[in-house]
Amino acid sequence: MALKLADVRTDLHNDWCSGCGDFGIEASLQMALTEMNVDIHRVVIFSGIGCHGKIVHWTNAFGIHTLHGRTLPFAQGAKLANPGLEVIAISGDGDGYGIGAGHFVHSGRRNVDMTYIVHDNGVYGLTKGQASPTQKLGEQTKSLPQPNINSAVNPIMLALAAGYTFIARSYAFDNRHLKDTIKRAVAHRGLALVDVLQPCPTYNDIETKAFYSGEDRPDPSTHRPVPRVYDIEKTGYNPLITTDMTNEDVDKKTLEVIRISNEWGDRIPVGVFYQNENVPTYEDRIMRRVPFYLDQPPATQQIQLQNKKSAVDLSSLLKELTIGG
Amino acid sequence: MSSKTVNELNWMIGGAQGSGVDLSASSFARSCALAGLWVYGTREYYSNIKGLHSYFEIRTSGRQIRSKVEGVDLLATFDAETVVRHADAVNPDGGIIYDPAVSQTPIEKVDTLYKDEVRQIQARLAQEGLGSDVDAILEEAKGRGVKLFAIPYGALIQEIAKRLETSELTRLNRIVNVLAVSVSLSLLGLDRRYMEESVRQAFAASRKQKLVEMNLAGVDRAYEFAKEKFGEGGLPIRLAPIQNKPRMFVVGNQAVALGKMAGGCRLQTYYPITPASDESEFLEAHENFDLLGGESNDGKGSIVVVQTEDEIAAVTMAIGGALAGTRAATSTSGPGFSLMVEGMGWAGMNEVPVVVTLYQRGGPSTGMPTRTEQGDLKFVLNASHGEFPRMVLCSGDMEECFYDAFRAMNYAERYQLPVIHLVDKGLANSNMTILPPDPNLVDIERGKLILTSGGGAPKDGEYRRFAPAEDGISPRAVLGLKGYRFWNTGDEHDELGHINENSENRIRMMKKRMSKLETADREIPVTEKVGFYAAAGRPDVTLVSWGSSKGAILEGMELLEKRGIKAEFLQIRLASPFPAQAVRERLSEAKLVIDIEQNYSAQMAAVIAEKTQINIKHRVVKFNGRPISCNEIYDSVRQIVARPEANERVILTHGA
Numbered sequence: 001m002a003l004k005l006a007d008v009r010t011d012l013h014n015d016w017c018s019g020c021g022d023f024g025i026e027a028s029l030q031m032a033l034t035e036m037n038v039d040i041h042r043v044v045i046f047s048g049i050g051c052h053g054k055i056v057h058w059t060n061a062f063g064i065h066t067l068h069g070r071t072l073p074f075a076q077g078a079k080l081a082n083p084g085l086e087v088i089a090i091s092g093d094g095d096g097y098g099i100g101a102g103h104f105v106h107s108g109r110r111n112v113d114m115t116y117i118v119h120d121n122g123v124y125g126l127t128k129g130q131a132s133p134t135q136k137l138g139e140q141t142k143s144l145p146q147p148n149i150n151s152a153v154n155p156i157m158l159a160l161a162a163g164y165t166f167i168a169r170s171y172a173f174d175n176r177h178l179k180d181t182i183k184r185a186v187a188h189r190g191l192a193l194v195d196v197l198q199p200c201p202t203y204n205d206i207e208t209k210a211f212y213s214g215e216d217r218p219d220p221s222t223h224r225p226v227p228r229v230y231d232i233e234k235t236g237y238n239p240l241i242t243t244d245m246t247n248e249d250v251d252k253k254t255l256e257v258i259r260i261s262n263e264w265g266d267r268i269p270v271g272v273f274y275q276n277e278n279v280p281t282y283e284d285r286i287m288r289r290v291p292f293y294l295d296q297p298p299a300t301q302q303i304q305l306q307n308k309k310s311a312v313d314l315s316s317l318l319k320e321l322t323i324g325g
Numbered sequence: 326m327s328s329k330t331v332n333e334l335n336w337m338i339g340g341a342q343g344s345g346v347d348l349s350a351s352s353f354a355r356s357c358a359l360a361g362l363w364v365y366g367t368r369e370y371y372s373n374i375k376g377l378h379s380y381f382e383i384r385t386s387g388r389q390i391r392s393k394v395e396g397v398d399l400l401a402t403f404d405a406e407t408v409v410r411h412a413d414a415v416n417p418d419g420g421i422i423y424d425p426a427v428s429q430t431p432i433e434k435v436d437t438l439y440k441d442e443v444r445q446i447q448a449r450l451a452q453e454g455l456g457s458d459v460d461a462i463l464e465e466a467k468g469r470g471v472k473l474f475a476i477p478y479g480a481l482i483q484e485i486a487k488r489l490e491t492s493e494l495t496r497l498n499r500i501v502n503v504l505a506v507s508v509s510l511s512l513l514g515l516d517r518r519y520m521e522e523s524v525r526q527a528f529a530a531s532r533k534q535k536l537v538e539m540n541l542a543g544v545d546r547a548y549e550f551a552k553e554k555f556g557e558g559g560l561p562i563r564l565a566p567i568q569n570k571p572r573m574f575v576v577g578n579q580a581v582a583l584g585k586m587a588g589g590c591r592l593q594t595y596y597p598i599t600p601a602s603d604e605s606e607f608l609e610a611h612e613n614f615d616l617l618g619g620e621s622n623d624g625k626g627s628i629v630v631v632q633t634e635d636e637i638a639a640v641t642m643a644i645g646g647a648l649a650g651t652r653a654a655t656s657t658s659g660p661g662f663s664l665m666v667e668g669m670g671w672a673g674m675n676e677v678p679v680v681v682t683l684y685q686r687g688g689p690s691t692g693m694p695t696r697t698e699q700g701d702l703k704f705v706l707n708a709s710h711g712e713f714p715r716m717v718l719c720s721g722d723m724e725e726c727f728y729d730a731f732r733a734m735n736y737a738e739r740y741q742l743p744v745i746h747l748v749d750k751g752l753a754n755s756n757m758t759i760l761p762p763d764p765n766l767v768d769i770e771r772g773k774l775i776l777t778s779g780g781g782a783p784k785d786g787e788y789r790r791f792a793p794a795e796d797g798i799s800p801r802a803v804l805g806l807k808g809y810r811f812w813n814t815g816d817e818h819d820e821l822g823h824i825n826e827n828s829e830n831r832i833r834m835m836k837k838r839m840s841k842l843e844t845a846d847r848e849i850p851v852t853e854k855v856g857f858y859a860a861a862g863r864p865d866v867t868l869v870s871w872g873s874s875k876g877a878i879l880e881g882m883e884l885l886e887k888r889g890i891k892a893e894f895l896q897i898r899l900a901s902p903f904p905a906q907a908v909r910e911r912l913s914e915a916k917l918v919i920d921i922e923q924n925y926s927a928q929m930a931a932v933i934a935e936k937t938q939i940n941i942k943h944r945v946v947k948f949n950g951r952p953i954s955c956n957e958i959y960d961s962v963r964q965i966v967a968r969p970e971a972n973e974r975v976i977l978t979h980g981a
Contacts, residue, residue: 012823041807046645049815057812057823062804064648065814065824066641067671073638077645077653078804080629081592085649085805106634290612290627298629298651299803303589304769305617310587310731311769312626313615317583318761323358324571 003034008060016051017125019209021172021198025119026055028170028178029088033061036183043086046075048100050092050126052119069100072107072116076282079114082299083283086186087114094124097133097153107191108162110282115185115192118155119172121200122207129203136264142205155195156261156273160254166192167239167257167274171212171229172199177270189277197229197268212268232260232271241276330562332362332387336509337397337414339380339407340502341437342373349401349502350381351756352527354574356510356519357385358758361569365390365876366756367952369981372599372694377437378406380981387567391722391757391876395956395979398562399512401505403478405430405459406437409446410981412462417470418561421463422508425475428460474555476508481550485542500543507547514558516566517548573761577752578603580723580762581682584730585654586614586628587764590680592646592653594631594639599694600753601656601684605630636661640668640681647672647679648813650776650803652734654680659688659701662745666708669743673713675813675822676791676801676838678737678744682730685749685872687950696950697751699872699923705745706901706932712835714842716744717900721856721875725898726752727762732853739772739848740841741801747900749923751873751952775802775809782808789820793833797840846902854904856896857911861886864893866966867915869908869941871897871929874921874953881958888959890966897929903936912939919943919965923953944974951980 008030016022033043043061047053049068056063066074075089096104096118107116122135129143133153140147159167166188170178178196185192199209210216214225233239237260241250257273286293305311336353340346347368354364362385370379382397384390396416402408405427415421432450433443447457455461463473478501486497503524510520524540551559575583582604585593595605609630616626633639639655646653657665662683672679685701687693705717716736720729729746737744790811792799802809812822817834819825858879868878875896882892895911897904912918912933920930920941927944934940945961947953961975 010823039807041810042805044804054824057814060810062810063812063822064645064804065812065816067667067815070637070641070668073633073641074645074648077592077594077642077647078649079645080631080642081646081649081651081653082803082805102634103638106638286629290629292623292625292627293629296627298591298627298646298653299649301591301626301651303591303626303652304771308768308770309617310589310764310767311616312587312589312764313617313624314583314587314764316615317586317611318573321573321575321579322571322761323355323574323758324361324569 003037003040005030005034008033008040010058010060012057014058015054017202019199019201020051021121021196021200022051022055022119024172024175024178025117025196025198026058028175029055029117029182030059031175031179032182032186035179036186038086042084043088044078045088045090046071047090048092048095050095050124052090052092052095055090069095069098069103071095072100072103075114076107076110076112079112080282080286081297083113083294083297088117088186089114090117091119093118093120093122093134094132097155097158101133104158105162108159108164111163111165111190111279112282113189113191115182115194117182117194117196119198120155120195121198121204123200123203125200125203139206142203154261155193157258159193160257160274163279164193165190165276165279166272168193168272169195169197169270171197171270173209173212174229174270177231181272184272188275190279190281197270228266228268229270230267232269232273237271239272239275241274241278243278331565332385332567334386334398334513334562334564335382335384335394335396336399336401337380337382337411338401338505339378339411340402340404341375341406342370342377342379343375345499345502346379346381348527349506350383352503352520352523353506353509354383354385354756355523355526356515357383357564358572358574359519359522360515360564360566362387362564362567363389363572364574364756364758365392367393367751368754369951370695378410380407380411385564390880392880393877393952393954395954399509399560401509403501403505406435408459408462409435409438412466414981415466415471420472420474420512420560421466422474422476422505423463424478426477426479428463429458431458472560474508474512474559476504476550478504481546485546489539489542497539500540503540503543504547507544508551510564511548511551512555512559513562513564515564517544520544570760572758574756574758575723576603576754576756577723577726577748579607580726581730581746581748582607583762584727585734586611588731588734588767589652589769590654590734591628591651592631592643593628594633594642594653594655595657596633596636596639596661598658598661600686600750601658601661601682603753604656604682636664637668640665640679641671643679644668644672644677647677648804652678652738654682654734656682656684658684658686659704660691662701662705662708669715670709670711670713671815672743673709673715673838674815676741678741680733680737680744680746682746682748684753685747693950695750697749697873697923697952698948698950699749699874699928700925700948702747702871702900702924702928703931705747712839714742714839715901716740716742716845717747718744719747719871719898719900720752721872721896721898723752723757723759724762728767731764731767735767735770736845738774739770740845741772741798742841747872749873773798773800775800775806778807784808785810790822791818791820791834791837793820793837796844797837798844842902846904849899851904851907854899855907856898858882858894858896860891860893862891864891864916866890866892866917866919866962867912868892868894868919868921868962869897869912869929869933870894870921871900872923874923877953877955877958878921880955881962884955884959885962888963890963892962900932903932905936908933909937909939912937917943917966917969919945919962921945921958923947942973943969945977946974947977949978949980953977954979
């Protein structure tokens, strides 16, 4: 039986501000789940603390609303214990790139096969609009007493440096693009980042919906707004790293990712920046050490016998440590 | 010397960290164990990779021993520093093995001594009218009756090089350790075959035949030399082989790892920290292990060990694994646990079974990373903002390390809460011969766990993860199980797991969570909560303690009994839920109670006062980072029993 959108929604009251980009992300995620027609009981969604965190409560799948910044380690623990789960981790920009930045980097080094979506709106909404790690230096969003004194982190470059094997950006109010990007991220073998630009209608009065859609700069001939957000893959950019590429080719692609990811202002790139499925996942790496890992992962191993005794035969280990006899 | 002491010995070896001291200590201990003797060894070292002083004490006996003793019978050295630091600990009829090449070394040239240590030693020697070098120290010891055994290591190594026709002197210099051990054993009259076997076993894993040959040549030459020079058994103590059962030779880290493995732990996360990491490394080295009667997967089970970026990730990753249905644990020390606290609170709030093994070390802050302490009890009992139930187990010896590690995994799942297993550096790094533990003494109990849909999955929305239950424990499904969808959140939540701050809901949920401790208290047998060791006859004094002080207390009680003081011992093994009733029963009638702990403020005494309203006036505390010896127990308890009114608080200070 095919999933319907109604199947993946709960009937709880949604308390996000009206006009929030979170709605776009929620809808795109739920549409992606529906279209992929996954076994919904295998899907586990993890979130952190901040407005984004409530998304798990609005979604009818296993939903684990974790601690501020800790989404990734929680999610990896579940995935490694049971690699059969379809794990989607979700953070906010303060959550994922601020307090959780350490986990962000080290998760890249592991490359566990799962998806990481970051709601990126430049502010800490739930604590009333302080600057987040992606707010630009010198910007002063609505509730800042002074212009932002810190430089912004570039999540795309950080992900590249850390070893993410799928790096994408999308926009909360481009449902089709976001949904498709999420589907590609889930299908990717390895850790996939989707950084989602989203307006915060309450606290970010700079990167607004009007800003992203370019309402302030109509096309002189058609008088229609020219969106700042553009899809790099529609300009002919190909994010794939393939095995037949030389080291030079890979270096060139890497520099290209860095160059494009630095664009901001009148041209804001979205799309898949980088995809490399040739890096072994953490699960592959465990398999090299634990040959039966995928058949008998930690979560499904029988740990007890019928008589409730331990299933482990410690005798050879005990013998190794025994003297005499 | 008419009569000789047989099979009661405290041997010490010291040297620069990284120079092979640990290998020599373990080969000495192994030789004794191979001869059927029981062994108890402690390791003292600095937080340093190479160069700073480390030393081992190996106590061996014909009966099982469980603690450190004061006084060294034979001190084996090959550098100046070990002589300078430890000669004064050698018993008057004991001996010192030393290298004459270092005897002229001035004290102030031992640059790994702290400056004030140098001044103290120089002042002491000056007072005795002695010089200011290693020789003066040796002379001082000789004056007390200590025998000196000069071993020209350099010359011996040259001879061995010639015999082996090798020019690899740098490599050969390492066998100085084997020479010191072999001379020791020769002086003690133990046949050389035990040392030879010990060497073979020590290098068995490295498969380097040449290394074995070099070391065996060392054993040979050292035994030969000691015999020529000092005769057979040059000390008033003799080691004689005895018939004995097979015994395990383990450190606390290994005992915990084995207990976890048997107890079903299949995901262990950790961030490197002293003195906890050895446990995780042991597990990682044994990731694939045998299963009983298992035909599938070649009869192999496995544990996944993940080194994380920090302790926050370690605990939250373990929690994630536990949500998916695996038994998961992490292992750390005090500084790491400080970082884990937010994860503990989340696990408490969401009723997730996760086990944290906490190896206490000297605190606060970085404190003394390689020294022991029992300073984290009140921290782990209270660590969190807000209130949630957690269980705290305190192991007193190697056997308890094993069984408690196993039981911790059970308790976590039965009561669906975080469990902290408290051990300490004293246990982690001490080695000991014990009878092999029996995993079949404990059943695996998973409580109200739903692993499969069994008779059919419930309809969507029927399963309520936090459904009310008489005992506070709701049926727990795992992630990915069809029909058992649930939500978790660190926010207060309703039965499904959705955020809910309704007042009645809050009261219901708090009561439900906290009541699990009452359930645990009701269900767990008293023998798992406290240990009780009766006195032979009406007790003069009741000793109360927890954790690694146990061994010293039990042996101290024997020493006390010889002097006519009958002591009984109450060991607190479960600090949460606190066994108030059992403790109250034991203490309310006691004549004189002494609380013994390795921390400054007698934390368990404070917990006992809080939980039982019994205020223990007499306290013996130790917080210099060195483990308690049985002699210290004997001395301090005697002191208090003799004049209770004048000795309410005794601070123990021994240990170099």
